[in-house]
Amino acid sequence: MNTNPLNPLITQKQLYDQDFCLWIEQTIKHIKEQEFDKIDWDNVIEELDSLGKSEKRELKNRLVVLLEHLLKLAYWETEREYNQRNCKGTIREQRRQLLLLLEDSPSLKTLFYDSLPKCYSDARKIVLDKTNLSDNIIPIEIAFPVEDILNYDYLP
Structure with a gap:
């Protein structure tokens, strides 16, 4: 699902690879606003796992x-x-x-x-x-x- 305000053609998954800081900001925004369907869960899980490691x-x-x-x-x-x-x-x-x-x-x-x-x-x-x-x-x-x-x- 497309949720990038700067470029509406980029998905959250693409944003993760192209602009990590913006991906984090958007992910936090989606969580705070409880827009769980807009979250790139695969990369969130990967980042949380990486933090623990x-x-x-x-x-x-x-x-x-x-x-x-x-x-x-x-x-x-x-x-x-x-x-x-x-x-x-x-x-x-x-x-x-x-x-x-x-x-x-x-x-x-x-x-x-x-x-x-x-x-x-x-x-x-x-x-x-x-x-x-x-x-x-x-x-x-x-x-x-x-x-x-x-x-x-x-x-x-």
């Missing part, structure tokens, strides 16, 4: 970065003096962002805990690659108390 991806990415810098601070002794401020800043910012994510979407807490082993393993590999530390220096299992990972005041 991006939140999950962001949580995992931030967790890897946080764990990477906790590991650097804890085990990269030769560079600690030079990189300590940078690591601490990154740790605090990643914690802040993770806590905001979890505050906005408390249901992500389960994903946080479920993702810890894989994210820790990824962070460990990154640190080993970046630092040339021997792999027996950094524990294979999570090296920090789980309750302290998001604790703003905790530093190894």
Whole structure:
């Protein structure tokens, strides 16, 4: 069904591909006015699904970065003096962002805990690659108390 005020020959589905911002404005308008028959439901569902996936991806990415810098601070002794401020800043910012994510979407807490082993393993590999530390220096299992990972005041 045609609902584009700028070009009456363009459908909502076409508008999605041609002008995403206008598609959003029109979709919101149709929802507010309860014009459900004018909504491009396929793309609405796709966008909502994508939003959920991006939140999950962001949580995992931030967790890897946080764990990477906790590991650097804890085990990269030769560079600690030079990189300590940078690591601490990154740790605090990643914690802040993770806590905001979890505050906005408390249901992500389960994903946080479920993702810890894989994210820790990824962070460990990154640190080993970046630092040339021997792999027996950094524990294979999570090296920090789980309750302290998001604790703003905790530093190894």
